[in-house]
Amino acid sequence: ANISETRVQPRKSQDESGYGMYALQDIPPSTPLFTVPGIALLNSITLRKHYPKTKPGLTNTQIIALHLFLHRPSSGTSKCDPLFGPYIAILPEDFDAHPLTWHVKQAFSSEGEINGGAEATFLSLLTPSVSQDLERASKAFHADWKRVHDYLTENLGVCASATNPRVSDGTGPIKSIWDFLWAWLNVNTRCIYYRVKQNRSDPNNLTLCPILDFANHSAVHPTTWPKSTRSEVWNVAPPRGKDHGDDFTLLSPPDSAVKEGDELFLRYGHHTNQFLFVEYGFVNPRTRLESSGFGDIDISPVVEALFMDRGAMGQWLKTVLEEEGYWGNWTLHVSPAPAHPDYRLTTALRLLDSFPSPVSDISDVDDRDERLNTWREAANGSRDAISKSNETRCRRTLERICRGIAGAAGSQIGHLENVFAQQLADASGWSEYVKGCVRTLWQEEEQVALAVLESIKMGAEF
């Protein structure tokens, strides 16, 4: 299928973001940059007729990753996928610098299968919330690998059709987790939203899209945006039985013209640096502070530890917060000023401090229902606060949390420099890049925590 005449081309970026999408000419606002026909997009609609059916069906992530896995280019062969070969040939060669790769490798090295060396060290230098979120990403990866592995074991003929020699060599998919990781990370870092399902918010609404997937993320530059497809306009899934969905057109930024040679960006979403690093393997640089998303941190692991330190009482409080939808996802923000905790965190701390130490057993608290009701009223906004003393204790707890985060960040930044100088200097071509990302993550922890401490000192209302 032909892609329409395009006004952009992929080119190596000046910085470390790999390839980017660049304007071939001056382009006015809201102008179509290119159109990719539905048949040239890689998604469940274009792929499903090539694979035996299964129940439950493979998710869109699983089927796209399966297809890339079967056709990962290999230096030992010139064979390529007859459907999407030219597109697959220009995907990144590897994801060695991606933190999920280190995580998966470390699990194997602890089983003695590979030497986890530098990767284990990189992992040990990450911030607590990045480490925690990496567990989530790793679980999702392993669940998809298990499902695809089971599918291939039931459908060995699919392996025989692979152009990836490590999959088609007759040993089955067993040994090829690294090829699947490469495939899965391509899906995770390059897919965009695209309607394949009836429900607009179905997580299966995604596709790989040639050319567009060279667009880097920016939270500060004017960004390109997809033209609404027919399915989006009419709020319907593409008709059943069709072998492709709608064509995909990308438009130039709506409110600014682009000059020939400019890089064109996409906004991947309003994400924290912690999330960008776990999902995509990069962070917004610190120099683009304010509007770039630098200045928002998730501190859930630190707060979780406070609850767990309270033993049985902490467990009970956790159950309450889970039931009421306030457990986890606790954040601090630099802007809008004054730097502040988010409402979820304030609400969780109010509960923690409604049952202060040293009480460790909930059955010792006679008025527990009364305390819970007061907390609920504050949580749902029918009262401003629980009490003056509760507010004071919460602020002290928050102060303690922020001091801990800023202190840990300060010492980790120094530690990081030493470890990179002594152990990782020659680890790989990208270790400087990784050091920059990890240092930015720690600096952000330090700056946000210090900013919230300043707010507390100034008596800011949250």
Ligand SMILES: C[S@@+](CC[C@H](N)C(=O)[O-])C[C@H]1O[C@@H](n2cnc3c(N)ncnc32)[C@H](O)[C@@H]1O
């Ligand atoms: C959809 S691809 C974009 C094209 C990619 N740069 C390439 O060379 O193929 C997404 C990946 O590009 C990189 N990337 C995107 N935006 C970036 C940015 N602002 N800074 C650094 N790397 C970025 C990350 O590695 C991310 O996983």
